[in-house]
Amino acid sequence: MIRIEGVSHRYGEREVLKDIDLSLVEDRVGVIGANGSGKSTLARLLNGLVVPSTGRVLVDGLDTARDGAGVRRKVAFVFSDPDAQIIMPTVAEDVAFSLRRLGLDKAEVAGRVSDVLVRFGLGGHADHPAHLLSSGQKQLLALASVLVTEPAVLVCDEPTTLLDLRNSRQVADLIAGLAQRVVLITHDLDLLHGWARVLVIDEGQVVADGPAEQSIAHYRSLMATGRPC
């Protein structure tokens, strides 16, 4: 379970999150909001990339401020730009790179890399230069590289923003089928249809919290009129 307790966060003078209290227990949680609303900061709180100015964030009992490394082993994070996430020159090497510090032997690393690449449709690209993949394949590689460590939670910050419709669908289908708990920050409202819980963030506060259809209606009204429905 992820607990966000009395969290506020500031960048300098600007307060981007204001007194947030949440318990995230659902397998699928969506987060939507306008640009600059604070949703990416909220996402970054979940694996300790950002430590709250006040309050605390607990992931399965671990405080992100005190045990960031432990939290990051549980919570994987995928960004919108896969080019910034790919470290190694070839596809298989990038996936294997995530396993470097786990102390696994070479055969186990090779097995896990091979399994995850096949699962993500990249089995035929293992030795290909990562920077020559299509945008969709790069995002799949970014997902494979974080999921190979078998985290409990996956946080995705606008993973389909830079993708065309086909690649966006492919990544969305893959995320939908994951065994992990997923927190998805997105502007693509279609991705969230049927999700049990969607949060709407506006000016650093949670202004709606409910099933996808209800929250999306609230968000559409907010964006159209400046007022909730």
Next chain:
Amino acid sequence: MLTSTYQPGTSLLHRCGAGVKLLGLLVFSTLLVGFRSPVVVLVGFVLVVALYAVAGFGVRAVGGQAWPLRWFVLFLVPFQWWTGGWRMVVVVVGTLVVAVVGAAFVTLTTRVSDLLDVITRVLEPARKIGVDPDRAALLLALTIRAVPVIAATLHEARDARRARGLERSTRALVTPVVVRTIRHADRVGDALAARGIDD
């Protein structure tokens, strides 16, 4: 050397250990530089071409690795000729080209992860004086990764400059490249932190 990408293969040289290849490269380059002889440069060149052939690469691959040095060579040849004659041209320019093509051979036949493992092992004793071998290997990996990213950024900035009719403006090229490279570095830092690489 850093811009070459591993080419999968099953040759004896592909299967040879990364440490052996790096040591061989060190010895080879030291001999080239140490002897300063046209004969040694020629022998080195023949050896490198033979290695490419054994690994299953053609003559084009040798040329492809030397091609990025063309402007450097064009500058060096007349200068070396003027200061030391043909012998100096062969020794200095030949050594440079043969050493670079030889180094590229190592990266063409060796996965970067295997090279990083060797570097990590070699640097392990330096831990006592505060060097973190994993961090050094990560630095090298990031440097290698940055080459295609910065090349793509440069290409896009050049296109954007042309689209705005500013072909001759250095500022219109350099500013976006610097800004985007710094932003990329920021994002990579976030991604590394998110992956727990530096924990």
